[in-house]
Amino acid sequence: IQLTQSPSTLSASVGDRVTITCRASQSILTWVAWYQQRPGKAPKVLIYDASTLESGVPSRFSGSGSGTEFVLTITSLQPDDFATYYCQQYNTYVGTFGQGTKVEVK
Amino acid sequence: QVTLRESGPALVKPTQTLTLTCSFSGFSLTTRGMCVTWIRQTPGKALESLARIDWDDDKYYSPSLRTRLDISKDTSKNQVLFTMTNMDPADTATYYCARIRGYEKGGYNYYFVDVWGKGTTVTVSS
Numbered sequence: 001i002q003l004t005q006s007p008s009t010l011s012a013s014v015g016d017r018v019t020i021t022c023r024a025s026q027s028i029l030t031w032v033a034w035y036q037q038r039p040g041k042a043p044k045v046l047i048y049d050a051s052t053l054e055s056g057v058p059s060r061f062s063g064s065g066s067g068t069e070f071v072l073t074i075t076s077l078q079p080d081d082f083a084t085y086y087c088q089q090y091n092t093y094v095g096t097f098g099q100g101t102k103v104e105v106k
Numbered sequence: 107q108v109t110l111r112e113s114g115p116a117l118v119k120p121t122q123t124l125t126l127t128c129s130f131s132g133f134s135l136t137t138r139g140m141c142v143t144w145i146r147q148t149p150g151k152a153l154e155s156l157a158r159i160d161w162d163d164d165k166y167y168s169p170s171l172r173t174r175l176d177i178s179k180d181t182s183k184n185q186v187l188f189t190m191t192n193m194d195p196a197d198t199a200t201y202y203c204a205r206i207r208g209y210e211k212g213g214y215n216y217y218f219v220d221v222w223g224k225g226t227t228v229t230v231s232s
Contacts, residue, residue, distance in 0.1 A: 035219075043202075090219075097154070097221075
């Protein structure tokens with residue numbers, strides 16, 4: 001199963017609403033997680049089951065979608081949110097990742 | 107608190123076998139629904155899942171790499187071992203171990219990566 005994220009890079013300002021899309025090559029129901037990776041750090045889970053917020057993650061992050069199209073939304077971008085975001089499908093035993101979306105300062 | 111830590115060589119030569127150890131705490135791999143996976147990230151930043159081992163000792167591998175991979179666990183030491191044979195410069199990457207947590211929905215169990223180790227960088231060069 002291939003995952004395609006768009007855009008690859010996104011330029012935004014603090015306070016902006018940001019949306020990142022992840023499209024799957026076949027239906028994966030809601031078996032998608034979203035991760036944030038800051039430079040030099042390991043990824044951190046934000047969302048699983050397409051829309052369930054992981055404990056401790058700020059409520060400005062939200063996920064939606066099912067089937068083949070999924071969206072990560074950040075409602076009001078904060079300075080800590082400039083990072084790279086990845087989607088991952090876990091419909092298969094060894095899941096696959098999208099290629100990543102870098103959110104950079106505009 | 108769940109933590110995982112990868113250890114192993116920073117440099118391996120082409121054709122050699124890479125062996126990495128994941129030492130973890132805060133959970134047990136004897137608990138139903140717990141799994142550990144290995145994921146790598148190439149210098150170009152792509153993430154690739156490699157292998158997974160479950161609480162019941164079921165093992166799963168990346169289809170494209172399965173002939174080169176092996177994963178095992180030592181529950182008495184809270185460790186997971188990972189080997190990749192016939193290393194190539196294209197295998198240069200940061201290797202992460204991570205916990206997979208299960209949850210129930212609609213009578214079925216599903217598993218996603220919830221906690222990552224810090225990663226260990228492996229360079230393949232002669």
